[in-house]
Amino acid sequence: RKEVEQDPGPFNVPEGATVAFNCTYSNSASQSFFWYRQDCRKEPKLLMSVYSSGNEDGRFTAQLNRASQYISLLIRDSKLSDSATYLCVVNGYPNSGGYQKVTFGTGTKLQVIP
Amino acid sequence: NAGVTQTPKFQVLKTGQSMTLQCAQDMNHEYMSWYRQDPGMGLRLIHYSVGAGITDQGEVPNGYNVSRSTTEDFPLRLLSAAPSQTSVYFCASSYSVLGTTEAFFGQGTRLTVV
Numbered sequence: 001r002k003e004v005e006q007d008p009g010p011f012n013v014p015e016g017a018t019v020a021f022n023c024t025y026s027n028s029a030s031q032s033f034f035w036y037r038q039d040c041r042k043e044p045k046l047l048m049s050v051y052s053s054g055n056e057d058g059r060f061t062a063q064l065n066r067a068s069q070y071i072s073l074l075i076r077d078s079k080l081s082d083s084a085t086y087l088c089v090v091n092g093y094p095n096s097g098g099y100q101k102v103t104f105g106t107g108t109k110l111q112v113i114p
Numbered sequence: 115n116a117g118v119t120q121t122p123k124f125q126v127l128k129t130g131q132s133m134t135l136q137c138a139q140d141m142n143h144e145y146m147s148w149y150r151q152d153p154g155m156g157l158r159l160i161h162y163s164v165g166a167g168i169t170d171q172g173e174v175p176n177g178y179n180v181s182r183s184t185t186e187d188f189p190l191r192l193l194s195a196a197p198s199q200t201s202v203y204f205c206a207s208s209y210s211v212l213g214t215t216e217a218f219f220g221q222g223t224r225l226t227v228v
Contacts, residue, residue, distance in 0.1 A: 004156075008154070031214070032214045034216075041222075042221070042222075043204055043219035043220060043221050043222050044157070044204070044217075044219050045219070046216045046217070049216075087156070087157070089217075091214065101159075102147075102159065102217070104149075104156045104157035104158075105156055106154060106155065106156035107156065
């Protein structure tokens with residue numbers, strides 16, 4: 001089983017739709033979770049952190065389910081500008097050097113259609 | 115404040131040639147890392163550094179060397195380029211060595227080895 005798994009998509013949704021992505025992780029000791037956005041041929045950029053109680057940033061809602069070991073990203077009222085690849089990032093337990101292994105998912109591609 | 119600067123943006127190498135990808139950050143971050151991104155594979159960690167003079171191997175270190183003589187710079191050296199090293203390379207930095215804070219990425223280097 002991969003450490004972090006995402007549905008690659010693409011998810012093709014009309015403008016104004018609500019879309020949700022899930023990301024599962026295998027290491028139950030994982031401590032930090034993030035969603036990054038990557039536009040075509042660009043670098044990844046932080047979209048939002050994921051907190052245990054769930055968190056919202058405008059049209060974006062992130063949730064964490066530790067029992068089932070997945071995080072989710074919900075996008076409401078999709079805009080054309082939301083078209084991108086969304087990467088989930090999971091940080092594991094610190095190793096002996098104090099470094100937490102950072103694992104990126106392969107990304108889920110979203111295409112918002114006019 | 116430039117953030118993370120990577121050079122070059124594009125490079126074509128012949129098999130067996132060597133080269134150095136440059137990475138510099140001006141945010142005084144302790145943690146820096148190099149990733150490669152291949153279709154369907156996600157971002158994979160090559161090498162990382164938790165401070166000047168300290169480096170360690172990531173997931174796919176073979177064929178690459180790094181050094182960290184200053185906090186600002188973290189160059190990646192390809193010793194003898196192979197077609198399997200054709201990829202997009204990203205340098206990243208973050209404030210925390212624990213992987214709990216946002217990672218800032220350079221714009222990437224698209225490398226083709228022929």
